[in-house]
Amino acid sequence: MNMFDINPSQAAPIWRQIEEGMRRMISLGTLAPGDTVPSVRELAQQLRVNPNTVARAYQRLTDAGVFAVRRGEGTFVSEEPTQLKKSERHDTLREAATRYAGTAVSVGATLDDASRELGNSYERVVREHRRKA
Amino acid sequence: MNMFDINPSQAAPIWRQIEEGMRRMISLGTLAPGDTVPSVRELAQQLRVNPNTVARAYQRLTDAGVFAVRRGEGTFVSEEPTQLKKSERHDTLREAATRYAGTAVSVGATLDDASRELGNSYERVVREHRRKA
DNA sequence: CCTACTGTATTGGTAACCTAATACACTGGT
């Protein structure tokens, strides 16, 4: 399956981009429970990235209960893809919102500006993932 | 004057937190053109940070035309605090919005969720800065 | 068995950041 893109020239480390990309695909249903996930080396080659970097993302997702591993066989989306607890989800969302609001204010954008831009980006992110499916 | 807070245990480097904090105070009018800014050593002591780190932030703001320096006297908010060009402002806003939308989707938040949280954060950021004034 | 594929562990290099200690040139007030 064709996966998302990663951008090496970005602040966020690659392994986090991979981790969040996977979470997005699951949230959007592009990746369903029980589906097989590209092997570490395969995805690494596809993204032009070191296998270790992919492995780190998979490791974290496995620890979080999102992925399930059968050694020697491969990695799969967990049957019960552990969603983050409601409180955790809210915390991460709040942190991200704080960062976004902070930069918005720093460039002199109004709340309406920020909201409008958020709408555009949200739609774009969703569309981008649907396209890859 | 009492300035903002910085959080050393955060992804964003301290010098950037200072830089953005200053920009926010200007955008909100807490810091007006011609106002004097705490000296490098003074702010460093106030934030419990190395003077070099503050100097780096001031340097960038001066290069950007936001601050003006009179050698031996101190640093001031530029009389014509160079706002970023409209295109640049939009670009940074768009990038930030993309990051925010990305994590929002990854935690399964709807656009309404993200918008609501953005509203809260925006208000909070503004209030936080007003309080310090 | 042996090969080819999984995920995992270890190690090393590189870059960024922060801190620290000095030193310099300039200005204002005493």
Place this chain on the structure above:
DNA sequence: ACCAGTGTATTAGGTTACCAATACAGTAGG
């Protein structure tokens, strides 16, 4: 003239994160 306060420059050290290269361990299938 002196001194205290500015911003600035330089050098060094230590920590941390990221990425790459390599070797290891397990499983499936011919």
